[in-house]
Structure formats: structure tokens, C-alpha cells
Amino acid sequence: MAKVISIANPKGGVGKTTTAINLGASFAYAGYKTLVIDIDPSGAASIGLGLNKEEIRQGVYDIYKRQDGLDVDFIEDCIHSTSMDNLHIIPCNVWASEQEEELFLMASKLARLRLIRNYLNKKYHYIIIDCPPFVGNLTVGALAASDSIIIPLQCGYLSLKALNRLMKVIRKIQDGMNYGLKIEGILITLYEYGTNVCIKTENEARMVFKEMVFDIKIPKNVKLGEAVFNGKPVVLYDSKSVGTKAYLQLAAEIVERDQVL
Amino acid sequence: MAKVISIANPKGGVGKTTTAINLGASFAYAGYKTLVIDIDPSGAASIGLGLNKEEIRQGVYDIYKRQDGLDVDFIEDCIHSTSMDNLHIIPCNVWASEQEEELFLMASKLARLRLIRNYLNKKYHYIIIDCPPFVGNLTVGALAASDSIIIPLQCGYLSLKALNRLMKVIRKIQDGMNYGLKIEGILITLYEYGTNVCIKTENEARMVFKEMVFDIKIPKNVKLGEAVFNGKPVVLYDSKSVGTKAYLQLAAEIVERDQVL
Ligand SMILES: Nc1ncnc2c1ncn2[C@@H]1O[C@H](COP(=O)(O)OP(=O)(O)OP(=O)(O)O)[C@@H](O)[C@H]1O
Ligand SMILES: Nc1ncnc2c1ncn2[C@@H]1O[C@H](COP(=O)(O)OP(=O)(O)OP(=O)(O)O)[C@@H](O)[C@H]1O
Ligand SMILES: [Mg+2]
Numbered sequence: 001m002a003k004v005i006s007i008a009n010p011k012g013g014v015g016k017t018t019t020a021i022n023l024g025a026s027f028a029y030a031g032y033k034t035l036v037i038d039i040d041p042s043g044a045a046s047i048g049l050g051l052n053k054e055e056i057r058q059g060v061y062d063i064y065k066r067q068d069g070l071d072v073d074f075i076e077d078c079i080h081s082t083s084m085d086n087l088h089i090i091p092c093n094v095w096a097s098e099q100e101e102e103l104f105l106m107a108s109k110l111a112r113l114r115l116i117r118n119y120l121n122k123k124y125h126y127i128i129i130d131c132p133p134f135v136g137n138l139t140v141g142a143l144a145a146s147d148s149i150i151i152p153l154q155c156g157y158l159s160l161k162a163l164n165r166l167m168k169v170i171r172k173i174q175d176g177m178n179y180g181l182k183i184e185g186i187l188i189t190l191y192e193y194g195t196n197v198c199i200k201t202e203n204e205a206r207m208v209f210k211e212m213v214f215d216i217k218i219p220k221n222v223k224l225g226e227a228v229f230n231g232k233p234v235v236l237y238d239s240k241s242v243g244t245k246a247y248l249q250l251a252a253e254i255v256e257r258d259q260v261l
Numbered sequence: 262m263a264k265v266i267s268i269a270n271p272k273g274g275v276g277k278t279t280t281a282i283n284l285g286a287s288f289a290y291a292g293y294k295t296l297v298i299d300i301d302p303s304g305a306a307s308i309g310l311g312l313n314k315e316e317i318r319q320g321v322y323d324i325y326k327r328q329d330g331l332d333v334d335f336i337e338d339c340i341h342s343t344s345m346d347n348l349h350i351i352p353c354n355v356w357a358s359e360q361e362e363e364l365f366l367m368a369s370k371l372a373r374l375r376l377i378r379n380y381l382n383k384k385y386h387y388i389i390i391d392c393p394p395f396v397g398n399l400t401v402g403a404l405a406a407s408d409s410i411i412i413p414l415q416c417g418y419l420s421l422k423a424l425n426r427l428m429k430v431i432r433k434i435q436d437g438m439n440y441g442l443k444i445e446g447i448l449i450t451l452y453e454y455g456t457n458v459c460i461k462t463e464n465e466a467r468m469v470f471k472e473m474v475f476d477i478k479i480p481k482n483v484k485l486g487e488a489v490f491n492g493k494p495v496v497l498y499d500s501k502s503v504g505t506k507a508y509l510q511l512a513a514e515i516v517e518r519d520q521v522l
């Protein structure tokens with residue numbers, strides 16, 4: 001039975017895609033079969049995992065568009081391999097603004113991701129969904145299909161303020177479509193030791209959200225930015241970097257919690 | 262006649278709100294009557310300029326909702342003052358996800374912002390629209406009402422890749438709703454001298470987009486992050502900081518270009 005985790009926060013640039021790619025790669029590195037699903041029309045996770053447009057057969061756009069059944073052959077055609085053995089991706093194959101608008105409309109089929117989950121359960125240990133920087137149907141559909149959500153929190157006042165808005169959306173989904181949705185945790189990202197903004201953000205987040213905030217923080221690490229230029233997760237780009245260690249630690253903590261359950 | 266500039270980029274966290282607030286404050290500091298319009302449902306620009314929910318009378322939500330004429334008294338009721346004399350704001354007064362969904366639907370009235378522009382022309386020299394991190398009707402409506410667009414570009418591979426997507430949207434608007442829309446410039450933000458990611462980003466942006474890229478870069482400056490915690494533009498928070506200097510320089514360059522026209 002796969003565990004499905006959404007990485008979501010309507011605040012932009014907080015490290016959602018960086019977390020989806022590198023947490024996914026950390027699970028894969030530890031030997032767990034992992035799938036990343038990229039539902040952001042910008043296709044950032046697909047780009048960050050080195051996929052080229054020409055290699056992409058089908059993807060999230062087709063999952064929402066398909067009228068017939070979601071059979072095995074179709075779903076397999078949406079799954080693409082990456083530079084890591086245990087890591088696959090279903091890309092968000094949207095290339096023009098017309099298609100993007102179409103995807104937004106089709107995303108009202110909120111149960112789509114839940115439907116394909118049944119097939120994927122047998123094949124993967126972890127499924128990670130990278131969400132776009134807004135709250136519409138794409139993100140709601142992802143949360144409806146998820147066991148839990150990781151909320152990246154970049155240091156800063158605007159990110160803190162955005163958390164309250166997101167918590168309201170999560171509660172609405174827990175009251176309606178998916179009462180089993182848990183908050184895996186709030187993950188402090190892009191942390192710079194010793195700066196006022198980061199100290200204040202961490203203090204406030206731990207005061208308000210208490211044990212919901214992961215002990216582990218993802219430090220600001222240039223290797224995480226450089227890895228993306230090379231289309232690789234940081235564990236392959238620079239296995240000794242602090243970014244790599246932090247995401248491996250995060251994966252280990254989540255795996256440990258799952259085994260206890 | 263006011264000049265209307267949209268700050269837009271669907272890539273999240275690139276410094277749109279930081280630019281809207283601080284470019285606006287720089288125009289105001291130089292004596293130009295300036296209005297910021299916050300069309301991002303997260304309300305980041307309103308928060309960053311220190312507005313409290315209790316003080317807000319009406320705003321962008323009401324502009325889209327109003328059935329009757331957009332008369333003088335109504336528009337004045339949407340305009341709020343800030344901690345600076347020449348700087349006003351029309352906040353995005355959306356507090357619940359139901360209202361947010363409603364705003365998305367109402368935003369199909371793409372000419373709304375153009376309608377209120379006629380009234381605002383007489384009152385302001387500069388009007389700056391802070392856009393949300395996606396491409397939907399809110400941003401399209403803003404671009405339809407604008408003279409030009411500033412595109413903040415954070416250093417990084419994903420931001421570079423997102424530029425092509427944005428340029429397609431801009432061309433579509435130039436071919437349709439607003440053939441007069443110009444690109445004021447691509448503004449490199451959060452620049453950290455000497456890092457590979459920033460050097461590569463600047464080189465690639467200047468190679469591909471040439472003189473479209475501002476000479477001025479906005480450096481990464483902790484004072485810009487701290488100012489937001491205090492609900493103030495950086496020019497009021499720390500007038501000697503490099504962040505303040507960079508945005509004052511940007512404002513001066515735009516004013517100079519406008520006078521030459
Ligand atoms: N810990 C980190 N250290 C250094 N750079 C980072 C780190 N995390 C993210 N980044 C960089 O910060 C930028 C924003 O990160 P990312 O794109 O992952 O955020 P996002 O939340 O997915 O953005 P969006 O809202 O656009 O989807 C990227 O350029 C990324 O490479
Ligand atoms: N030059 C800078 N130096 C330091 N911090 C900055 C700078 N520019 C922006 N920031 C910080 O980076 C974060 C992202 O900036 P901001 O929120 O302005 O981006 P945005 O594009 O408006 O994001 P969104 O996509 O969510 O609307 C904020 O915490 C902000 O305070
Ligand atoms: Mg992303």
C-alpha cells in the first residue's frame with residue numbers, strides 16, 4: 001500500500017518543488033519505490049528531474065482528459081523513469097496556455113487522482129504530489145487523494161501569514177472529501193542560521209503550530225539550486241552537501257514514523 | 262495621466278510583492294502620487310504595507326463584485342492610505358476560500374481594472390498592480406489594464422524556464438486585449454554576488470532577452486525581509502540599506518525613461 005504525500009502551499013517559492021524532487025529521491029535512495037506526480041502546469045518537477053519535452057509520452061494532462069477507463073497500459077504510458085532507479089515521475093505535460101486553461105477546467109473532476117491511486121498502490125511505497133502555488137481544483141484534487149500533506153515554510157513574514165489561509169483549506173478538505181488527511185508536518189526551508197527573519201519565523205511557527213513543525217530544517221544550500229541546472233536530485237549532484245543530508249534525514253524520519261504506525 | 266505597471270510572473274516567490282511595495286514606495290518617496298493595487302488573494306502587498314483587516318473598508322473583491330456603476334465615492338472607499346504620504350493601496354480583501362473562489366469567477370470581467378483606471382488617471386502618477394503566482398483571469402485583467410509589465414526574475418533554473426511561458430501569455434495579450442502593453446523590463450532579484458546560480462542566471466537572461474533586462478539588479482538584502490515584519494517599505498525601515506538604494510535607482514530609471522518619451 002503506497003503512502004501518498006502532497007507538497008502544498010499557495011505561497012510561492014517556498015521550496016515545494018525542491019522538496020518533492022529531493023524527498024522523493026531520498027526515499028528512492030533508501031530503496032523505496034517512489035513516484036513523483038507533477039500537477040503544476042509550470043512543469044517544474046519534471047524539469048528538475050531532467051525530463052525533456054520530446055521524451056514525454058503522456059502525463060497529468062491526459063489523466064484528466066481521458067474519457068475511457070484508466071487502464072493499466074494507459075497509466076504505464078504516463079509513468080516516466082528518471083536518472084534514479086527507484087524514482088519515477090508522471091509529468092505535467094502542459095505546453096500552451098490554452099492547454100493550461102483546459103487543465104484548470106478538467107481539474108473539477110476532483111476524484112481523478114484518487115482513481116489512479118488504486119493502480120499505483122501496488123507498484124510504489126511512496127507517491128509525492130508537487131502542487132502549484134495556488135489553491136484551486138488541482139491542489140484540492142491532490143489533497144483529496146493524499147494520506148498526508150507536507151507544508152514547506154520559507155522564512156519570512158508573508159509565508160507565516162499564508163499558513164493560516166492554508167490551514168483553513170485543509171480543515172475544509174478534512175471535513176469533506178478526505179477526513180483521513182493528516183498534516184505530515186510544516187517543514188522550515190531555505191533556513192539561514194543567525195538571520196533575524198529566520199529566527200523570528202522559526203520561533204513563531206513552533207509557538208503556534210508546536211509539534212506540527214518538523215524538528216529537521218532544510219538549510220539554504222547553493223547545491224540545491226545548482227542541482228536543478230543539472231536536472232538531478234541533489235543526492236546525485238552532490239551527495240556530501242548539507243542539502244542532501246537534510247532531505248535524507250527528513251525521509252528517514254517519515255519512514256520511521258510509518259513503521260511505528 | 263497615470264502610468265500603470267503590472268508586476269507579474271507565474272513562478273512563485275520571485276519578489277513580485279517585494280517589488281510592488283518597494284518600487285511603489287520609491288516613486289512616492291520621490292514625490293510621485295502612487296497607488297498599489299493588490300490583486301493577489303493572499304493579500305501579501307496589503308500585509309506588507311501594514312494594513313490591518315479591521316481598517317479595510319472595501320477593495321478589489323468589491324470592485325469585481327459591484328453591479329452598479331463604479332462611481333467616485335465607491336472607488337474612494339476602496340483606496341486606503343499607508344505609512345507614506347504619497348502611497349495609497351487598494352487591498353485584496355478576500356478572507357475565506359469561498360470568497361477566493363468567487364473572486365476567480367468574477368475575474369472573468371476582464372475589463373474591470375480598465376474601468377477604474379479612468380478615474381485613477383487624474384489622481385496618481387504611478388499605479389502598480391501586484392499579481393498572484395498564476396496566469397488566470399486576475400493577471401490577464403491586470404495586463405489588459407496596464408501600460409507595461411515588470412517581470413521579476415529570481416536566480417535559478419526554474420525561474421529562467423518559466424520566462425518562456427510568461428512571454429507567450431504576454432504576446433497573446435498584445436495580440437488581443439492590449440496591443441499597447443510593453444515590457445518595462447525583466448528585473449533580476451534576490452541576487453547574491455559570486456554564486457554560480459546567480460552568475461549563470463544573469464548570463465543566460467542577458468543573452469536571450471538582451472536589453473529587455475534592467476541593468477539594475479535587486480540584491481538579496483536581509484533588510485527587505487525584515488521590513489515586511491514591520492509592515493513598512495524598506496525606505497522607511499532602513500533608508501541606508503542596499504535594498505532601499507536598489508529600488509530608488511529602479512524608480513529613478515523608470516521615471517527618466519518616461520520623461521524622455
Ligand atoms: N534549501 C534551499 N537552498 C537553496 N535554494 C533553494 C532551497 N530550496 C529551494 N531553493 C531554490 O529556491 C527557488 C524556489 O524553490 P521552489 O521552486 O522549489 O519553490 P516552489 O514552492 O516549488 O515554487 P512555486 O511556488 O513556483 O511552485 C528555486 O530556485 C530553488 O532552486
Ligand atoms: N531582494 C530581496 N532580499 C531579501 N529578501 C527578499 C528579497 N526579495 C524578496 N525577498 C523575500 O523573499 C520572499 C519572496 O518574495 P515575495 O513574497 O515578494 O515574492 P512573490 O513573487 O511576491 O511571491 P508570490 O509568488 O507568493 O506572490 C519574501 O519572504 C520576501 O521577503
Ligand atoms: Mg514549485
Ligand SMILES: [Mg+2]
Nearest residue numbers: 277278301305
Ligand atoms: Mg506576491
